[in-house]
Amino acid sequence: MASLRIAARGLTLAVALGVAAACASSGGGRGDTPARPGVVDAGAFQFEELPAQPLTPGSCAMFLWAQSAGEPVFVLAAYAQPAEARVRIDGRDRTLRRASAEGQSASGHFERQTYVDRGVSITVDVEFARDRPMVDGAALERATLRVTDDDGWETIIPVGGLIGCQP
Numbered sequence: 001m002a003s004l005r006i007a008a009r010g011l012t013l014a015v016a017l018g019v020a021a022a023c024a025s026s027g028g029g030r031g032d033t034p035a036r037p038g039v040v041d042a043g044a045f046q047f048e049e050l051p052a053q054p055l056t057p058g059s060c061a062m063f064l065w066a067q068s069a070g071e072p073v074f075v076l077a078a079y080a081q082p083a084e085a086r087v088r089i090d091g092r093d094r095t096l097r098r099a100s101a102e103g104q105s106a107s108g109h110f111e112r113q114t115y116v117d118r119g120v121s122i123t124v125d126v127e128f129a130r131d132r133p134m135v136d137g138a139a140l141e142r143a144t145l146r147v148t149d150d151d152g153w154e155t156i157i158p159v160g161g162l163i164g165c166q167p
Helices: 002-023
Strands: 039-042 045-048 062-070 071-079 085-090 093-107 109-116 121-136 135-148 154-165
Touching: 039 062, 039 071, 039 154, 045 071, 062 135, 071 109, 071 121, 071 154, 085 109, 085 121, 093 121, 093 135
Parallel strands: none
Antiparallel strands: 039 045, 045 085, 062 071, 062 154, 071 085, 085 093, 093 109, 109 121, 121 135, 135 154
């Protein structure tokens, strides 16, 4: 468990740099409104930073960070079993069930997974970094969240992250 925490801390910096590069030309959200630390604008929703998420022995999860006010924000934890994702939207912790999955898989996660719950749909698109093998998990080359609200509006958020497994 300690080695997973150390790896996650080191990866946090790498993810922050990768997300910063991906977001450098994004313009920073709605109009001229500055981003608030710890909050990621998703159109009709505001993602807030998740607290540390548990990873029980024998389980795998995908951990994703987005960029906000120059800092990485932990926005999504998706678990293979049960197949669900945890987010914090508009001040409320939410658990969304996985409605679909397609493409190649790694550690119980797929290249495209869609999670749904009342009024929100989140599609996670990833490209696994096959040339950077990890022990007990998988590195992500590229990743995005596609957030769709009840009215059909979609916001695309570049993210970075990894899949980690607890043996």
